[in-house]
Amino acid sequence: MGLAKKLASQTAIYGVSSILGRTVSFLLVRVYTARFVAAEYGIVTGLFASVSFLNVVFTYGMETTYFRFANRPGTDRRELYDRTLTLLLLSSVVLTLLLMLLARPLTGLLSLPPGNEHYAYWIAAILGLDALAALPFARLRLENKARKFAAIRLANIALNVGLNLFFIVACPDILAGKYLSALQPLVRAIYDPSIGVGYIFISNAAASAFTVLLLGRELTDFRFRLNLEPLRPMFKYAYPIMLMGLAGMVNETLDRILLPRWLPEGFYPGQSSLAAVGVYGACYKLSILMSLVIQAFKYAAEPFFFAQSTDQNSPRTFALVLKWFTLCCAMLFVGVSVNLDIVAQLFLRSPEYLAGLAVVPVLLLANLFLGVYWNLSVWFKLTDKTYYGTYISFGGAVLTIALNFLLIPLLGYMGSALATLACYFMMAALCWWLGERHFPVPYPVARLLIWLLVAVAVVAVSWYVPVAPGWGRYGFHALLTLGFVGLVAAVEGRRLRSI
Numbered sequence: 001m002g003l004a005k006k007l008a009s010q011t012a013i014y015g016v017s018s019i020l021g022r023t024v025s026f027l028l029v030r031v032y033t034a035r036f037v038a039a040e041y042g043i044v045t046g047l048f049a050s051v052s053f054l055n056v057v058f059t060y061g062m063e064t065t066y067f068r069f070a071n072r073p074g075t076d077r078r079e080l081y082d083r084t085l086t087l088l089l090l091s092s093v094v095l096t097l098l099l100m101l102l103a104r105p106l107t108g109l110l111s112l113p114p115g116n117e118h119y120a121y122w123i124a125a126i127l128g129l130d131a132l133a134a135l136p137f138a139r140l141r142l143e144n145k146a147r148k149f150a151a152i153r154l155a156n157i158a159l160n161v162g163l164n165l166f167f168i169v170a171c172p173d174i175l176a177g178k179y180l181s182a183l184q185p186l187v188r189a190i191y192d193p194s195i196g197v198g199y200i201f202i203s204n205a206a207a208s209a210f211t212v213l214l215l216g217r218e219l220t221d222f223r224f225r226l227n228l229e230p231l232r233p234m235f236k237y238a239y240p241i242m243l244m245g246l247a248g249m250v251n252e253t254l255d256r257i258l259l260p261r262w263l264p265e266g267f268y269p270g271q272s273s274l275a276a277v278g279v280y281g282a283c284y285k286l287s288i289l290m291s292l293v294i295q296a297f298k299y300a301a302e303p304f305f306f307a308q309s310t311d312q313n314s315p316r317t318f319a320l321v322l323k324w325f326t327l328c329c330a331m332l333f334v335g336v337s338v339n340l341d342i343v344a345q346l347f348l349r350s351p352e353y354l355a356g357l358a359v360v361p362v363l364l365l366a367n368l369f370l371g372v373y374w375n376l377s378v379w380f381k382l383t384d385k386t387y388y389g390t391y392i393s394f395g396g397a398v399l400t401i402a403l404n405f406l407l408i409p410l411l412g413y414m415g416s417a418l419a420t421l422a423c424y425f426m427m428a429a430l431c432w433w434l435g436e437r438h439f440p441v442p443y444p445v446a447r448l449l450i451w452l453l454v455a456v457a458v459v460a461v462s463w464y465v466p467v468a469p470g471w472g473r474y475g476f477h478a479l480l481t482l483g484f485v486g487l488v489a490a491v492e493g494r495r496l497r498s499i
Helices: 002-026 028-035 038-059 062-070 077-101 103-109 117-142 146-175 181-190 198-214 216-220 229-262 273-307 314-338 340-347 351-356 359-376 378-382 386-411 413-438 445-464 471-498
Strands: none
Touching (some): 002 273, 028 146, 028 340, 038 229, 077 229, 117 216, 273 359, 273 378, 273 413
């Protein structure tokens, strides 16, 4: 069980940056929903959906590929790092310039009014800087420098949050004379109210540039090696991962791009399509609590899985990891979904955003299945059959597009949420079925499905059993949450104590 303890320890350290840090960033939703109307926040939602999609193109699977090839016997890790970083450096510059040249078509694709090309320039800068930092971060993970990784991530988030609060809260308030009126001349010199939501992107770009500076040692400590011949095997391994990533981003973000195009005019009375995207995007943020856990786990587990690939007991280890990962996520799903009225009051500051709360449990469950899929996908990464991941992801992308096309006109953004859930469930189920034939692992599938059904039942009770608003309702929801956690502890506690 020492390996499991090591993985848990690494996950905890990475969690400082990806959960604790991003939770602080997540608090900005409270600021955005208080300062911007839904239509303005819809711009942010649509553009950051594009960032997630394009980020896959900018890194084209090289992080996972670097891990795989760095763990092969006889590999010169230093030379591998030099060649890979040289390639990413050149491609980041080319893609950033190309994106800036295509600024007008990009903003038109997202249904933004003409004259907003500057948004695309900031997005291009963010993507280029983040791609440049990707391999140095991967190197830190490979070398088990989790504390340095976490410290740099936290510094990025602290600067991003600080700049957001300065430009979106402090500057407007100072100009309005609410406090620090003596600073008004300085604020007028550096702050332009017409930029509005653009300061969200400016803050993000500044934080990304600061991150590159903090990774200076990893970025300058390499030799420029432009020789593509040794990289050909890596390209062969990486391109299915890139295609899989693109398909994955279709599944994860395309709904926020398609929603304003396929939502019938007047579907939500008194609300534009862009405003509906803003409502959906704000509520989607609440489901990201599950994604934060998955991301922290992924940072630690990816190098861990590759390192354990030659161990004869690795299938049992992988099964154990999936079991406890799923149980922890199930408890998070119940905790957030059952107590959503409290969570919403904390983060969604304008009543117009509360109309979309029903999508949150659906999206939380969808992200849970995405985490399960990511665990199960270890089999095709370890057997160098990454093309299976491409097939699965593209199948999910086709299902996502088809269900969004069918359900958005009927159910609005709830249709997008249900499409996401169906997609991730299908991907997890298909990945498990294929894995049983190529890399058998004794996953306790039936047991985990029972736990998930129990979790869904608890959430359904909290939503559909009528309880008067107030402390009685809060107490009932707290009792349901603690009851589920207690049930998991009573049934699975003995095994957990032995670990």
